[in-house]
Amino acid sequence: MGPAEARSRFRAGVRVPTAGWAPGYAQANMIVVPREYAYETLLFGQRNPKPCPIIDVTEPGSPYTALAEGADLRTDLPAYRVWRDGELVDEPDEITRYWSDDLVAFLIGCSFTFETPMLAAGIEVRHISRGSNVSMYRTNRQCRPAGRLSGPLVVSMRPIAADRVADAVRISGQFPSVHGAPVHIGEPEALGITDLSAPDFGDPVEIRDGEVPVFWACGVTPQAAIMTSRPPFAITHAPGYMFISDVPDHTYAV
Amino acid sequence: MGPAEARSRFRAGVRVPTAGWAPGYAQANMIVVPREYAYETLLFGQRNPKPCPIIDVTEPGSPYTALAEGADLRTDLPAYRVWRDGELVDEPDEITRYWSDDLVAFLIGCSFTFETPMLAAGIEVRHISRGSNVSMYRTNRQCRPAGRLSGPLVVSMRPIAADRVADAVRISGQFPSVHGAPVHIGEPEALGITDLSAPDFGDPVEIRDGEVPVFWACGVTPQAAIMTSRPPFAITHAPGYMFISDVPDHTYAV
Structure with a gap:
């Protein structure tokens, strides 16, 4: 199964950990924050590149990523976590109702x-x-x-x-x-x-x-930062329930 | 000659290209922008990691870097360039008079x-x-x-x-x-x-x-972006006149 097919199953409601899915294609952690937190999130990645290697950043309000044409970050992951003031308030299958023009998504490399x-x-x-x-x-x-x-x-x-x-x-x-x-x-x-x-x-x-x-x-590190730092709002993937990109794994090999 | 000695000579006014100086220690390009441009500068680096590998970002207003204890980014490079609206307006030996609490410095890896x-x-x-x-x-x-x-x-x-x-x-x-x-x-x-x-x-x-x-x-790429994009104010190193860090070259080897 390729990455587009995997994403379409998750969009249809399949809720499973993604290890072993679409083998050969890079998977990614996700953290979504209000624009006002975007600089600090990007800087947290720059300062902690081992746990937080940022591989894409969306335009404010855009749910689209350069890592997979046609993918929608609001629906194409199998499970999400929604955070308010550092507390987990929801674990939905899609986040369309939480989305706004003020949000920026960061995709982070995955082991x-x-x-x-x-x-x-x-x-x-x-x-x-x-x-x-x-x-x-x-x-x-x-x-x-x-x-x-x-x-x-x-x-x-x-x-x-x-x-x-x-x-x-x-x-x-x-x-x-x-x-x-x-x-x-x-x-x-x-x-x-x-x-x-x-x-x-x-x-x-x-x-x-x-x-x-x-x-x-591990790319769950930003979630631990949310739990510690308590920003007013954030969305992440559920740990292990990753975004599957169209980028072949070997792209990240040196 | 070690990196601290090289920096002290530049601070005293020596103005030379730094290739071959303090061999074995990483050198860095620099771009300094108003805080209001910091997110886009960091994102430009994330999106263009080959020319703009950002290896340190200072706190707003701070001229100090984690890459060299005691170094002062306002005085310790041999030559700087000052830009207004994308035009080169000065090439001073030090930038103390241009510094303000609103500035953020980005250090970028150097070949x-x-x-x-x-x-x-x-x-x-x-x-x-x-x-x-x-x-x-x-x-x-x-x-x-x-x-x-x-x-x-x-x-x-x-x-x-x-x-x-x-x-x-x-x-x-x-x-x-x-x-x-x-x-x-x-x-x-x-x-x-x-x-x-x-x-x-x-x-x-x-x-x-x-x-x-x-x-x-090349880490001069952000200077070309300044010339193209014309932000109101920026400071960079003069091409080839780099910041010499205390970080051994081999730290960046994989």
């Missing part, structure tokens, strides 16, 4: 982009094998603030066989603009993560003997 | 960053050998606009021996956040450059038999 080349190299990606959402955790590391926006680094975690961790580093490191190499390998306590079986976002996955938890910077 | 590893690989960098400024040209390629900002791509050119062009691509490609691999190799006419001996910025350099002109995206 799902390098899962296809990891699978091609024979590295198991457990949440894809299990058909579940990736595990994500808030950490004790703070992002560099930008004006009124601050918050902790969020990471995604994949259990990787110890003899394939170096390959996972090498492969993901070829995609620096979509989170790139891991930020942390093993030792979750050092990130302030006390229980891997209770992720802050997404689903838990089994970690087997001989496997190491590997942590990548 | 001088990968000249040190090119030299280490035995590739001659002619403008360093000759002690002159690098050759820079406006091209017929347009950048992706951002609000009121638009303009042509500017490139720097280095003549490279035909049997070392691939090495120059490989080495510069390891630095994607400071312009990265060339945008064009040979065939200057296809970029709209009719006379390599008459660069739009910097000095001409000899191209010898067996050498190919190789073009990299």
